[in-house]
Amino acid sequence: xxxxxxxxxxxxxxxxxxxxxxxxxxxxxxxxxxxxxxxxxxxxxxxxxxxxxxxxxxxxxxxxxxxxxxxxxxxxxxxxxxxxxxxxxxxxxxxxxxxxxxxxxxxxxxxxxxxxxxxxxxxxxxxxxxxxxxxxxxxxxxxxxxxxxxxxxxxxxxxxxxxxxxxxxxxxxxxxxxxxxxxxxxxxxxxxxxxxxxxxxxxxxxxxxxxxxxxxxxxxxxxxxxxxxxxxxxxxxxxxxxxxxxxxxxxxxxxxxxxxxxxxxxxxxxxxxxxxxxxxxxxxxxxxxxxxxxxxxxxxxxxxxxxxxxxxxxxxxxxxxxxxxxxxxxxxxxxxxxxxxxxxxxxxxxxxxxxxxxxxxxxxxxxxxxxxxxxxxxxxxxxxxxxxxxxxxxxxxxxxxxxxxxxxxxxxxxxxxxxxx
Numbered sequence: 001x002x003x004x005x006x007x008x009x010x011x012x013x014x015x016x017x018x019x020x021x022x023x024x025x026x027x028x029x030x031x032x033x034x035x036x037x038x039x040x041x042x043x044x045x046x047x048x049x050x051x052x053x054x055x056x057x058x059x060x061x062x063x064x065x066x067x068x069x070x071x072x073x074x075x076x077x078x079x080x081x082x083x084x085x086x087x088x089x090x091x092x093x094x095x096x097x098x099x100x101x102x103x104x105x106x107x108x109x110x111x112x113x114x115x116x117x118x119x120x121x122x123x124x125x126x127x128x129x130x131x132x133x134x135x136x137x138x139x140x141x142x143x144x145x146x147x148x149x150x151x152x153x154x155x156x157x158x159x160x161x162x163x164x165x166x167x168x169x170x171x172x173x174x175x176x177x178x179x180x181x182x183x184x185x186x187x188x189x190x191x192x193x194x195x196x197x198x199x200x201x202x203x204x205x206x207x208x209x210x211x212x213x214x215x216x217x218x219x220x221x222x223x224x225x226x227x228x229x230x231x232x233x234x235x236x237x238x239x240x241x242x243x244x245x246x247x248x249x250x251x252x253x254x255x256x257x258x259x260x261x262x263x264x265x266x267x268x269x270x271x272x273x274x275x276x277x278x279x280x281x282x283x284x285x286x287x288x289x290x291x292x293x294x295x296x297x298x299x300x301x302x303x304x305x306x307x308x309x310x311x312x313x314x315x316x317x318x319x320x321x322x323x324x325x326x327x328x329x330x331x332x333x334x335x336x337x338x339x340x341x342x343x344x345x346x347x348x349x350x351x352x353x354x355x356x357x358x359x360x361x362x363x364x365x366x367x368x369x370x371x372x373x374x375x376x377x378x379x380x381x382x383x384x385x386x387x388x389x390x391x392x393x394x395x396x397x398x399x400x401x402x403x404x405x406x407x408x409x410x411x412x413x414x415x416x417x418x419x420x421x
Contacts, residue, residue, distance in 0.1 A: 044164040057087035236270035288314035312351040336368035
């Protein structure tokens with residue numbers, strides 16, 4: 001269900017993004033139309049302005065012609081010619097501007113013909129001798145031509161005025177659409193951003209809550225596991241105390257020895273649990289630091305407190321491996337400590353770790369260790385326990401034929417050396 005919801009949210013986001021892209025494309029088209037329409041608006045203004053300029057130049061040429069007829073000065077004639085040239089240029093420009101509109105092109109052609117005829121008539125009058133009265137027919141014809149020029153300019157201007165209104169209306173409409181589209185894009189983009197950010201925040205909050213719940217569950221499980229181990233340790237201590245009391249109450253030497261051996265086994269397991277409870281993790285034990293305390297406990301049980309000397313390398317081992325090694329070493333130390341006295345040579349125990357290979361060596365110069373496997377079996381059920389534990393952790397063991405040394409080696413893939421503080 002959650003996966004389907006995420007897919008729907010993703011599809012909705014993609015659809016919104018596609019809508020924004022489509023709107024942007026539409027907005028680009030509208031913007032291009034606005035620019036094009038504004039160009040046509042400017043074009044209409046240019047047509048109107050050019051037509052008015054052409055008319056003004058023709059009127060200025062008329063004024064210069066009248067001045068020349070009055071004073072017959074060369075400056076008036078030059079002014080006339082200049083205004084005529086300007087009018088011709090404006091008419092040419094006007095013809096170019098309206099080339100896209102056949103109707104206007106036809107009107108401009110008519111206007112050009114009328115303007116040239118009017119200007120020619122003015123020039124003819126200027127060529128009459130001084131004092132000669134102007135021909136009334138020519139004057140009337142000139143006035144008629146000028147009226148037609150004004151009318152044609154008015155028609156051209158009126159047509160462009162109508163086009164200008166249309167084009168300005170189109171520009172206004174397109175601008176309104178552009179503004180509306182921009183607002184829509186902003187709203188959609190803002191909604192999409194809000195939706196995505198809200199979804200991201202919701203997802204982040206959900207993941208944070210899940211991580212917090214998982215952490216709380218892990219902490220609770222760790223606490224429960226520590227509590228269980230603590231209770232196991234208390235139970236082992238109680239069993240050891242009961243075995244000790246039973247040992248003091250027993251008169252049979254053989255039973256007393258069996259109870260003492262059982263107590264040392266319980267002490268070995270209990271020492272591992274105590275170290276495990278002191279560690280930061282519940283699945284590892286610092287075996288190098290455990291050995292000296294454990295050996296003192298076993299030696300004290302047989303009244304040989306100062307006889308065991310331990311040299312060890314700090315190393316973290318899995319709890320199962322640590323328990324098995326502690327029991328094995330207990331079974332090997334028990335026979336030599338039980339038969340020792342104050343004059344016996346010290347027993348040394350060394351632990352070394354090379355890569356992931358852990359090795360332990362018990363050295364008893366007095367020769368109280370078993371000389372071989374057969375002799376070890378004759379010592380009691382302890383060797384049966386040792387063999388079972390060796391098979392459990394995949395350890396290899398060996399005896400010195402003189403009964404002075406016991407060697408055990410085990411590969412521990414998860415062994416980790418403890419860094420020095």
